[in-house]
Amino acid sequence: MRIGTFLKSASLVALLACAGTPALAETPPDQLIVGVSLVNMLSLDPSAMSGRESTEVNSNIYDSLLETDPVEKGVFHPRLASSWEVNDARDTITFKLRDDVKFHSGNPLSAKDFVWSVTRAFALGIGGSNIRVFGYNEKNIAEMITAPDDHTVVVRLPKASDPDLILGVIAGSGIGMVIDSKLAMEHEKNGDFGQAWLTTNSAGSGPFKLVRWQANDTVVLQRVDDHWSGPAKMRRIIYRHMPESQSQRLALQRDDIDIAMGMSVADVKALQTDEKLATAEVPSGNVYYLAVSMKDEKFKDQRVRLALRHLIDYEGINETILPFYGKLHQRPLSPGLPGSLPDPGYKLDAAFAKEQLAAAGYPNGFKTTIRVLADSPFVNVATAIQASLAQGGITAEIITGNGDQTYGAMRDRKFEMVVGRGGDRNGSHPYTSLLSLVYNPNNTDEAKLYTLQAWRTSFQSKEINELLDAALIEPDAEKQRASYEKIQTLYEELVPSIQVISQSYDTVVYQADLKNYIAHPYQTTRYRNLEKDR
Template structure:
């Protein structure tokens, strides 16, 4: 189906131009347009309070602005955004932002601190997935208007409801799509039945960013055009077109022919083939998430530390990272993402069948046992699972691989109804140890009734009061050296206690670009901004 059949009249000419480009082997996309091939399967809503996943983040940071940004070259460095500057109170309990004057939304409305306060409050009031980070800091729908407020048109104050490291909050403001600033007046003009504009924002935008949303057709195409009134100055590109493409070979063919400028989601063989193409560049973007093998401690077998350690000894880390993970991940065995000062060197786990058999015998399973591995049917997850299935069999464990959709796999994990899962997770977006540990390790209440589904540690039923207490203490420690030592001690304890989530590799997102694309810098937190991207003529 051609794009032109699905677009409205104002964008018909653009769509026809793109379609015509695809008829020539020597095709070349327009110099002032960026054509992106990507999967939109997980793009369900554009509402910043409801949207999850890297794809929607990369779209929304080009339609909207945030108070601060994370430097893509050094994500620990905060850069000004809508906030020209900010100060943290001496006691670490309050952050004050000076909002830049003269910024206008794409509607023409003036952006003020009230828009910023309302946008952040709205996330808690709607209370969907994106509220999780804020609730972890102690914000609630009931207290958020008091804790986050505009004291004048250019001053925003965030008072922290609970003790935490204010850097964590700043990193969330720079990395989470929930921190996007909305045009309050425009959104409320489209409110229905008190939904705070949720229905309208599913397919529309009300931002101040460098690009204006023209049209989005689910699982088809998304079109953005340059906002000439952007406060930083107009973007270098006039238009960005994102096309839904899921077949790796199609992406490879189209970028090879010049029909698209950027391709994401390509398979490893096609990426490797592209590396030999002189007309393209391959950019690997390191993310903070990790690929892991997880066990349910609700299962009596995996409640035994010796069995968990045996599983850890039956993972072929070297083989997986050499044969399965190129262009998907980098060798990593710690629950804290690599590259942070607090991250310890890898503990050096190796496939060790004799050690695993000895542990299984001591645990009462000299002949192993039967189990299941739940996993997504997509690469590299399914490939990790089949590799794991083979090495588990060396220790006498007969594992059946059960593949499915995200809801089937992670839904079972959220319900604590699984045995082994191959998955991917971790805070990751914020360059802070607490982000990863909160997601993968921390479990403040192990009761089923607690339903702490956002904590993957809770999903596994693994709980360590000692580790929990140390994570909580480190979060509020103001002495950086002491805090660093605490986070390192958490990793050592997790190693000796054999946590239920075993990291195998840290996520890499590989993007393929035509050589004439200039200034494209993939961001580790998925906040890839296109305002400085251009194309050589």
């Protein structure tokens, strides 16, 4: 970080802190300061947001009907909904909402706001892809999700499914965050349902409200003192844009920040001996991967994809680049879940890769591009893969960018190669773990199945789709497990468009005197109960 930028951010902290608190001193006891790269925060519209930073910020601004437990997978807790019930046929979920909730604007929150928030995403075509796979679409969403009165929401399932999976989407995704429809529509322009305004403003009912967002600089959240669930412990949450790991390390040691996210391996190791600091290893269902677009003529050829599979130094990447952020893994199903299989043991083998490329008509390799986030460890992984691809004669130009430039190209299906991280964020169910990486029911551009990595990369297997659909509703656990195993075996044989490199997890470094801090594996870390023991 440049000195000017550092001093500018430090001055902001001083300005927002209690009177008399020096800029370069212990953070105020009633303010939480988080050091993180904000380069991928492009929108705070819950339906349009991308990236974990936006998800975390919005998880403190907006409320959902229910929340996922940060420790126990598959456990949900009441939030806006005081209760919910699944009918005997398991095709309808009825939520009963609290009657004492108000938005930050003072407008009362009702079931109709939830319905409006969900249907708005479909109307704009900017979200909801993680619920589309369960059969919801623009034509049926209005009849599938309804509000018979101000405090009742009825969610019907368009096709046979596990209701718990729908609960997970409502609890842990942007489409489940309830927007103040009246306030948003006051800022509507040209039929955008307030989208332009919501990009940089908020209309929530959460324990904090947005008071400032300066792109690639600072996000400031202010406590809502009269919040329906009681005031949060912290008066403010301040996110400081700190893309350089060394700047985060220095700030932690000087007590200028309370939490640091996305630090380098070397800096995390260096801070582990500091008794004033603690580290949290946060599990994730996401994986690091190399993805190719099968719309590209080169990558349509299975032999080319097989060559790529053997032009990755899996062990080297996991041992030198991904400590604290990933563990060697090569399957689409997260380890430890029912049906998970041992790794197939792929290794870097340039000679074999060259044979495959020659057979495919590329004896001298070819030129291509790799899109990747400019942040660590992504760009480091891409650089390592660039070097190993060269051993097979493939010249790859690295194109760095923010989340929209990198994953946006994937969502538009206009890319060659991407080094990224994705999949099922919570990794709590084998179906959703596989769904995110192997399932593609509609391979047209118009389908807009953005959260499905197979769709993004134009990979489609009718047999895999049918196996996964059947596994979801299979009552026999052993048969279900066998189906998940068969899917992985078939996926390997087809040499898919996505090669898994590592199972993702996050390491967060924070001041040891933070109480009730639980880094959430679903990127929805909430700070309403956090306080400082100082």
